[in-house]
Amino acid sequence: MDNMPIYNALLKYVKSKKVHFDVPGHKRNPKTELLKDFFNHKLIELDASSAKPLDMIGTPTGVIKEASQLMAKAFLSEDAFLMVNGTTAGVQNMIMSVLKPGDKIILPRNVHKSAINALILSGAMPVYVEPVIDDKLGIAHGVTVDGVKNAINNNLDAKAVLIINPTYYGATSDLKEIISLTRLHNMIFLCDEAHGSHFYFNDSLPLGAMSVGADMSAVSLHKTGGSLTQSSVLLAHRRHIDTHIIQRTIELTQTTSPSYLLLSSLDVAREVLINSGKELLDEAIELSEYARNKINNIGDYYVLGRELIGQPGIFDLDLTKLSIKVSDIGLTGIEVYDILRDSYNIQVELGDIHTIMAIVSIGDTRINMDILIDALIDIRKIYKIDKVIKTDFLWSRPHMVVTPREAYYANKKSVPLSSSIGEIAGESVMAYPPGIPIVAPGEKITKEVLEYIDFLQKQDCVLTGTDDPKLETILILGS
Numbered sequence: 001m002d003n004m005p006i007y008n009a010l011l012k013y014v015k016s017k018k019v020h021f022d023v024p025g026h027k028r029n030p031k032t033e034l035l036k037d038f039f040n041h042k043l044i045e046l047d048a049s050s051a052k053p054l055d056m057i058g059t060p061t062g063v064i065k066e067a068s069q070l071m072a073k074a075f076l077s078e079d080a081f082l083m084v085n086g087t088t089a090g091v092q093n094m095i096m097s098v099l100k101p102g103d104k105i106i107l108p109r110n111v112h113k114s115a116i117n118a119l120i121l122s123g124a125m126p127v128y129v130e131p132v133i134d135d136k137l138g139i140a141h142g143v144t145v146d147g148v149k150n151a152i153n154n155n156l157d158a159k160a161v162l163i164i165n166p167t168y169y170g171a172t173s174d175l176k177e178i179i180s181l182t183r184l185h186n187m188i189f190l191c192d193e194a195h196g197s198h199f200y201f202n203d204s205l206p207l208g209a210m211s212v213g214a215d216m217s218a219v220s221l222h223k224t225g226g227s228l229t230q231s232s233v234l235l236a237h238r239r240h241i242d243t244h245i246i247q248r249t250i251e252l253t254q255t256t257s258p259s260y261l262l263l264s265s266l267d268v269a270r271e272v273l274i275n276s277g278k279e280l281l282d283e284a285i286e287l288s289e290y291a292r293n294k295i296n297n298i299g300d301y302y303v304l305g306r307e308l309i310g311q312p313g314i315f316d317l318d319l320t321k322l323s324i325k326v327s328d329i330g331l332t333g334i335e336v337y338d339i340l341r342d343s344y345n346i347q348v349e350l351g352d353i354h355t356i357m358a359i360v361s362i363g364d365t366r367i368n369m370d371i372l373i374d375a376l377i378d379i380r381k382i383y384k385i386d387k388v389i390k391t392d393f394l395w396s397r398p399h400m401v402v403t404p405r406e407a408y409y410a411n412k413k414s415v416p417l418s419s420s421i422g423e424i425a426g427e428s429v430m431a432y433p434p435g436i437p438i439v440a441p442g443e444k445i446t447k448e449v450l451e452y453i454d455f456l457q458k459q460d461c462v463l464t465g466t467d468d469p470k471l472e473t474i475l476i477l478g479s
């Protein structure tokens with residue numbers, strides 16, 4: 001218990017039963033049944049606002065500082081910053097801390113929208129490396145060392161390289177080699193580990209970026225580490241980066257009213273990972289391997305597995321992710337994702353053209369896994385049709401004409417989507433999840449982009465990012 005400073009301070013503070021004339025305004029006194037039911041007594045009690053005993057997130061000197069130091073130690077880094085606005089804030093503060101307007105950053109194009117938006121905020125210039133495309137599975141994996149090497153050699157003035165560890169589907173790139181390259185060229189190595197917080201706690205999983213010398217990493221403890229949604233952590237080594245600059249950058253956008261529910265959940269999740277992470281993750285890997293075998297034996301389904309390790313773009317694979325190719329039953333992953341939710345009450349993380357992805361984590365059970373396996377057996381029996389699902393969508397990314405920031409600040413007008421071919425996009429369009437822009441601000445809209453969007457719309461896929469929620473129109477540059 002000694003190792004959870006925020007949690008302990010919060011419990012003590014709450015137990016002291018202060019008379020509150022501060023925020024939050026519910027005053028731990030839900031007067032209506034609706035609020036009582038919604039909050040649940042314990043939860044509302046723990047919802048406190050910053051106060052001396054609970055420290056200040058902007059300039060931590062007390063329990064938040066202590067908790068940050070423990071977090072840094074757990075994630076093998078020198079500094080850690082607790083975040084309450086998701087890994088979106090982590091990725092954005094990471095990029096804004098090290099890049100000034102006009103600085104170049106080398107990154108794969110299949111980054112999350114938080115990284116593209118960070119380019120708008122920071123004014124950094126993207127140099128995209130193509131991720132390896134798996135045309136049988138219809139998905140993008142990691143990047144190759146040669147791909148990064150070429151980008152570095154053609155952009156020796158680049159300041160940083162950012163890699164995703166792992167991709168949504170679980171593929172990792174050769175971090176050690178890429179980090180050596182960045183060292184050789186005096187570049188900063190940044191990592192988006194939104195889906196990799198568990199890597200640090202079990203040796204059977206791919207390497208955590210900070211353990212092999214990344215300069216910074218944004219890690220979603222809330223996605224796979226067990227903390228509450230939106231809580232996250234930004235890690236840093238001090239080789240290239242001044243801690244004060246990171247703190248100052250975070251201060252630009254961070255709330256002054258951080259949720260102590262989120263902060264204390266980081267304390268608790270970290271402690272659980274340190275004390276029982278290995279065993280819990282062993283169980284998750286075993287469960288995932290059990291499901292992998294069962295699902296591969298159903299027929300027509302294929303779950304990405306160890307056999308892919310070593311292929312270009314798959315240096316290693318996070319076996320806790322069940323990325324399942326389902327399109328050989330004649331349905332898209334988007335359709336299977338919807339069927340699972342609507343007819344079987346199962347919510348998987350992602351559905352796209354050929355695959356669905358189910359996250360297996362420290363909270364899963366064999367009973368739930370069998371429910372998923374049985375549903376997949378059933379779906380194949382009931383829904384299988386003889387139809388070939390196209391694979392060749394948008395394998396060449398749209399060309400960047402102006403930087404995301406230039407596009408963001410340029411004059412824009414709205415035109416019908418159907419007449420936007422050849423124009424420069426003024427906004428992003430993306431399927432959510434995974435939140436990877438199909439077209440980003442500043443990129444040329446192509447026929448392939450429209451075909452892909454049309455396909456996704458017909459699949460009733462949630463498309464976001466545009467002013468027009470129906471996406472009948474799109475913003476383009478011009479007046």
Ligand SMILES: Cc1ncc(COP(=O)(O)O)c(C=O)c1O
Nearest residue numbers: 086087088089112114192194220
């Ligand atoms: C690769 C990647 N980076 C960053 C994020 C942002 O994380 P958050 O939702 O915690 O803001 C996500 C979210 O899905 C992601 O997939």
